[in-house]
Amino acid sequence: MGFYSRHVLPHIIDLAMRNQETARLRAAWIPKARGEVLEVGVGSGLNLPLYSSEVQRVLGVDPSLELQRMARKRMPERPMKVEFLTQSAEEPLPVADASMDTVVVTWTLCSIRDPQKALEQMKRALKPSGLLIFLEHGRAPDPGVAAWQDRLNPVWKRVAGGCHLNRKIDGLIATAGFRVIELKTFYLPGPRPMTYTYQGLAQAA
Numbered sequence: 001m002g003f004y005s006r007h008v009l010p011h012i013i014d015l016a017m018r019n020q021e022t023a024r025l026r027a028a029w030i031p032k033a034r035g036e037v038l039e040v041g042v043g044s045g046l047n048l049p050l051y052s053s054e055v056q057r058v059l060g061v062d063p064s065l066e067l068q069r070m071a072r073k074r075m076p077e078r079p080m081k082v083e084f085l086t087q088s089a090e091e092p093l094p095v096a097d098a099s100m101d102t103v104v105v106t107w108t109l110c111s112i113r114d115p116q117k118a119l120e121q122m123k124r125a126l127k128p129s130g131l132l133i134f135l136e137h138g139r140a141p142d143p144g145v146a147a148w149q150d151r152l153n154p155v156w157k158r159v160a161g162g163c164h165l166n167r168k169i170d171g172l173i174a175t176a177g178f179r180v181i182e183l184k185t186f187y188l189p190g191p192r193p194m195t196y197t198y199q200g201l202a203q204a205a
């Protein structure tokens with residue numbers, strides 16, 4: 001891992017993920033989490049302060065130690081167990097099958113090299129009654145915007161830490177064996193290839 005990925009990118013990610021729009025969406029969805037929570041791509045911990053008192057423990061998975069250091073400074077005020085796993089979510093996670101009440105994934109399925117593998121781990125870890133909360137950007141339905149996403153993707157991936165602009169998030173989630181039970185899609189303010197947003201809930205199918 002080079003200097004840019006280790007020392008510069010984590011700060012860019014932290015800054016980019018902290019704005020009025022992302023804060024509004026986090027505040028709408030993260031409080032729906034309950035019980036034992038697996039947060040995949042916990043990043044700099046921007047969701048941590050938003051977990052409600054219904055959450056007993058958050059297990060945050062992320063391969064970036066630098067982001068994990070930032071997340072440790074955003075621990076929630078109230079007593080809630082937060083633990084970190086420094087690994088890729090594509091690798092087998094050291095959690096029992098059907099042990100998590102909630103899996104949370106925000107603006108991360110775009111960056112995981114093999115999102116299907118990571119979603120399989122999330123599905124394995126989630127209880128049959130559990131909820132997957134997702135908040136992601138991805139492929140736009142408008143052909144003109146999608147064409148730009150395909151065009152920009154190779155360069156974007158290189159400068160934005162492996163982030164893909166053109167993944168159809170609800171399709172990925174369904175292919176992994178989840179049933180999407182709530183889905184809202186729209187453009188956030190900003191350049192359309194980067195801002196088409198998928199937010200919602202899914203359960204094991």
Ligand SMILES: C[S@@+](CC[C@H](N)C(=O)[O-])C[C@H]1O[C@@H](n2cnc3c(N)ncnc32)[C@H](O)[C@@H]1O
Nearest residue numbers: 017041042043062064088089106107108111112
């Ligand atoms: C754009 S950031 C979003 C961070 C955080 N979820 C948020 O909402 O602010 C993408 C995150 O995905 C993480 N990531 C990339 N590849 C991953 C993988 N294979 N497994 C788990 N997390 C990964 C990155 O380290 C980074 O923290």
